[in-house]
Amino acid sequence: MKKLRLIQQIQDAGVVAVLRGDSPEEVIRMAEKAIEGGIKVIEVTMTVPFANEAITALAKKYTSSDPEADNYAIIGAGTVLDSETARITILAGAEFVVSPGFDRDTIMLCNRYRVPVMPGAVTVHDIVASLELGVDVVKLFPGNLYSPSVIPSLKGPLPQANIMPTGGVNLDNLHEWIQAGAFAVGIGSDLTKDALKTGNYDLIADKADAYMKAFDKATAFKKAKARG
Template identity: 70%
Template sequence: MKKLQLLQQLRESGVVAVLRGDSPEEVVRMAESAIEGGIKAIEVTMTVPFALEAITALAKKYHSAEPSGADYAMIGVGTVLDPETARAAIMAGAEFVVSPCLNPDTVKLCNRYRVPVMPGAITIQEIVAALELGVDVVKLFPGSLFSPSIVPTIKGPLPQANVMPTGGVSLANLGEWVKAGVFGVGIGSDLTKEAVAKGDFSLIADKARAYMESYRKAKAES
């Protein structure tokens, strides 16, 4: 049941903050600011040094709150390339697993623990392979290679596929992606680069608010 609840919460949240940084402390600060701005799904990438420390710290802080409360957020892990990394992250507190590619053993591991897994795919063949393994959401990556029109093109032959573009999603095109029928979107450097450059993490909260406002508006219009 928890997996189904997490998938529903991910769909309702709509926007996943994909966070990369130079230290776990920096990523925790990024996540706190994004959550303050209203983004309720955080993906800590395994490219962050000591990433599991950040996942554990965030999970301890945000998982104890009620899912409907302002202090709750889903903490997941990204850039997972193998099942060993997926299990380590799950044990550290990750509630969902994201990968840039499709690794069958990683999917099987996540299914064993009833954890949502979102592997990257770029072709119809990869998406079908993911569906056959029991994947609930496919990460369209890199999304920057496509326009939002790719979503209905995919859903023509595969209406059952839940697609989440990551990479290339911005405030300028977020509404188009949502109206095209995506499950949700992943937001990367656009959320954090200005804040890091200026050393002002409050800018992440401001940008998160803008993303959530744009997302809610597009959902209401779609």
């Protein structure tokens, strides 16, 4: 089923680029450079003016159906606060929906259309409430409120929870988050700030490449450790 396939693909990809900007054109350019650098999961936030234009343009250019395709990428929507916005982004082409907090109606709508939804969670109550509504992945947000050790602490009583930290994840601590058991990680301003400061968008591709190399290294280390 497509929903389950997408969830597995997001986990395999490991890194989600969370993109904010001043226009659809700017975010499209950011996304193209992030994908060029190897990050294949793009989250266009709804704080971007006319964000749906960026989602539609990217959804038309890239496909999630074939990971081997040159134009492979998964395009989703972030900062979705309500079910009305969720439906609009799905119609625009978003293949997954991310929220900064827990909203029951948003989760139910995404479930209705079999679209992966990742609500934000700060407390155990948030995570349990999400699981009860059939959520497959919760977004630990803001991640910089915690250290990576929070994941095994949460997964002690909730081993079935898939947790994706977003906010505060960087090249220095990505390894720790993966070792701690993160389902995937979300990367925000650290990916784009240098490009926005200098106007050199190639820096996004360079930073994306660095993130993917760090993720691959962390994943390989974790597998080797598991094998003993």
